[in-house]
Amino acid sequence: KNEVEQSPQNLTAQEGEFITINCSYSVGISALHWLQQHPGGGIVSLFMLSSGKKKHGRLIATINIQEKHSSLHITASHPRDSAVYICAAPPLYSGGGADGLTFGKGTHLIIQP
Amino acid sequence: NAGVTQTPKFRVLKTGQSMTLLCAQDMNHEYMYWYRQDPGMGLRLIHYSVGEGTTAKGEVPDGYNVSRLKKQNFLLGLESAAPSQTSVYFCASSYRSAEYNEQFFGPGTRLTVL
Numbered sequence: 001k002n003e004v005e006q007s008p009q010n011l012t013a014q015e016g017e018f019i020t021i022n023c024s025y026s027v028g029i030s031a032l033h034w035l036q037q038h039p040g041g042g043i044v045s046l047f048m049l050s051s052g053k054k055k056h057g058r059l060i061a062t063i064n065i066q067e068k069h070s071s072l073h074i075t076a077s078h079p080r081d082s083a084v085y086i087c088a089a090p091p092l093y094s095g096g097g098a099d100g101l102t103f104g105k106g107t108h109l110i111i112q113p
Numbered sequence: 114n115a116g117v118t119q120t121p122k123f124r125v126l127k128t129g130q131s132m133t134l135l136c137a138q139d140m141n142h143e144y145m146y147w148y149r150q151d152p153g154m155g156l157r158l159i160h161y162s163v164g165e166g167t168t169a170k171g172e173v174p175d176g177y178n179v180s181r182l183k184k185q186n187f188l189l190g191l192e193s194a195a196p197s198q199t200s201v202y203f204c205a206s207s208y209r210s211a212e213y214n215e216q217f218f219g220p221g222t223r224l225t226v227l
Binding site for chain 2: 042091
């Protein structure tokens with residue numbers, strides 16, 4: 001089972017600040033997922049990445065497969081970015097019969113105006 | 114295109130009662146999953162299905178049963194509910210394995226067992 005650790009658990013920042021959320025995992029994987037859980041509870045997928053960097057709007061995700069570490073960055077943060085950000089890892093070998101995701105506990109982000 | 118829907122949204126049960134949670138997806142996805150979310154813990158996989166007629170156990174399967182009789186539906190059953198099953202339940206689906214495919218989540222079902 002992959003152990004997924006996130007830091008920080010809670011983060012409060014001012015509008016406009018650059019935000020970094022970190023994720024580390026114990027077992028090598030092919031790809032890592034980043035998800036966002038809205039205050040109302042809904043969960044949406046933000047990124048799935050296996051190498052390098054991906055960008056979507058003000059969100060940037062990076063991954064270092066060798067170091068088993070990924071980061072999610074938010075540039076020019078805004079109060080609407082307030083949410084829980086979750087990283088998740090799949091089993092190492094889906095062909096081995098296991099599937100689904102192992103989730104970190106999430107980072108609760110609050111952006112104050 | 115409704116995506117992934119869950120029924121019901123809220124439910125209160127007494128200990129020992131049974132119920133079924135329904136998950137439906139209209140994206141023709143092969144894989145479907147049931148997760149539970151508890152305070153202070155990450156989402157945990159209960160059961161999953163890699164196709165119609167197949168099911169498999171996840172990390173926390175005890176006390177739950179599942180069925181995937183139709184490709185678009187994945188049912189989660191609690192035969193005899195216990196207070197430890199108070200949680201928010203999320204269904205998700207993906208085209209293929211979570212290893213390479215984005216997961217799409219339903220809105221969740223908040224279950225309280227008294």
